[in-house]
Amino acid sequence: MSAGTRGQTLGSGTSAVANIQRTLDAAKADAGKQQIMAAVQLRIQGIVEGLVEPREVWEKVAGFSAITGQPFTYSVDSAGQIEIQSQTVDDLSFVNPGQREAMRAALNRLDEVRSAVDTVVTKANLRSTLTGAVARIDQLELHAPAEAQWERDFQTVKKLGRPVLVGLSPDGNLRAINQLESNFDYVEDPAKRLKLQAAGRELTNILNGTTSATKSWHYEALGNKLEKDDYFLDVDTNNEIVVRRNRDRRGVSAVRPLFQQAGNSDFHIIPEFLKATSEDNRIFKANWEREAAALIQAKKPFHLEIQGDRVIVRETNFATVRRLDILNSVTGGAAKVGQATVNIIS
Numbered sequence: 001m002s003a004g005t006r007g008q009t010l011g012s013g014t015s016a017v018a019n020i021q022r023t024l025d026a027a028k029a030d031a032g033k034q035q036i037m038a039a040v041q042l043r044i045q046g047i048v049e050g051l052v053e054p055r056e057v058w059e060k061v062a063g064f065s066a067i068t069g070q071p072f073t074y075s076v077d078s079a080g081q082i083e084i085q086s087q088t089v090d091d092l093s094f095v096n097p098g099q100r101e102a103m104r105a106a107l108n109r110l111d112e113v114r115s116a117v118d119t120v121v122t123k124a125n126l127r128s129t130l131t132g133a134v135a136r137i138d139q140l141e142l143h144a145p146a147e148a149q150w151e152r153d154f155q156t157v158k159k160l161g162r163p164v165l166v167g168l169s170p171d172g173n174l175r176a177i178n179q180l181e182s183n184f185d186y187v188e189d190p191a192k193r194l195k196l197q198a199a200g201r202e203l204t205n206i207l208n209g210t211t212s213a214t215k216s217w218h219y220e221a222l223g224n225k226l227e228k229d230d231y232f233l234d235v236d237t238n239n240e241i242v243v244r245r246n247r248d249r250r251g252v253s254a255v256r257p258l259f260q261q262a263g264n265s266d267f268h269i270i271p272e273f274l275k276a277t278s279e280d281n282r283i284f285k286a287n288w289e290r291e292a293a294a295l296i297q298a299k300k301p302f303h304l305e306i307q308g309d310r311v312i313v314r315e316t317n318f319a320t321v322r323r324l325d326i327l328n329s330v331t332g333g334a335a336k337v338g339q340a341t342v343n344i345i346s
Contacts, residue, residue: 034322036076041318048299058082062301069114069296071107071303073316073324087303099306106304106311109285110292116283117296123274126172130270133166133174134247137230150174154230161207161225163200165232166246166269179233180204188273192235199233199241217241234268244268288313 040062046052047063054060058074061084065072071087087107092100136151146152150166154176157164163179167186177186180200187193205211206218213219217233220243224231229245236242250266266275284290288304291313295302301316314320 032080033076033078033325034318036080036082037074037321037325038318040074040076040082041321044301048301056082058084061086066301067299069110069117069292069299071110071292071316072301073303073321075321075325075328095306099309102309102311103304103306106288109289110304113284113289113293114296117293120283120293121297123276126168126274127270127276129168129172129174130166130267130274134267134269137166137246148174150176153178158228158230161228163203163221163232163243164230164246177232180207188271191239195235195239195241196233203233215241217243232269286311 040058043052043059044062044066047054047059048066052059054063062072062074064070065084065086073085073087075083075085077083088110092103095103133150137154140146140151140155146155150173154164154166157176157178165177165179167175167177169175179196180203184193184196184200187196199217202211202218203221206213206222207225213222221231221233224243224245231243231245234242234244246267246269248268250268284293288311292302292304295313295315302313303316303320305312305314
């Protein structure tokens, strides 16, 4: 009896030790998964920022998705294999049938959100390009050497005393426009274009000595020429010809508040169609779309979830991937985001 008792004690002790060892092994494996998850996150961030060249298939898939605004998450299995779950190619089995329609509609809507982001970001980038050109003109005034072709062209036309406008080429690059040689073909409004063309002919005759200055804008143009300042011809809100400089800013409107005027960046050389407008924000119909747009613009990976009938946007990072991993282990796969996966390491 005593021996039997000792055997039972030994048996239960062995069982306890085995249980403890299994727990320790599981903890080590879990710690390893977390380390891999953290490394995956850093790799994706490096790829998006152009600091890391993607080598593995999963890196290429994740990098492309993050850069182009495609929702996805990733997971690491017990063997350390990395899987990318792309929601755009998913069969939506990770949500219940009642939520499936809302998720499908949200994923379809993302195409429009991405298009809106492209428009808003492109406009912002082009505005920034022109704003940077103004800063560069300031440097050239302080005798900084001209480097880009537009800078050399700008200085040449300016020295000739001709009206010169900093603008953009069709491919978005900076250019210096000699207005008297451009025929004002860059002006979209036909009525303004005709008015500027007539003004250009007047100024050409005055600069050539064929006719004399008679209007206030004639004298202002000649004054800029004599002072060796840059200037260009424009049409104001009263549909009158005015002379401006490339560094001139628009005044604050009595109708539109200052925050809608793009502040100090609202230069006259920025075309109306590039100005930030309230329409840029109204294109988004729900809060989740604005949140997704912000992540798309920042090129940060994200994914969509459904809570009740509400769409949730979550950044795909270590915290959210770890959360999904815990939910998946508890629910046996019900919370896994995406079934159509790309198994990278085979």
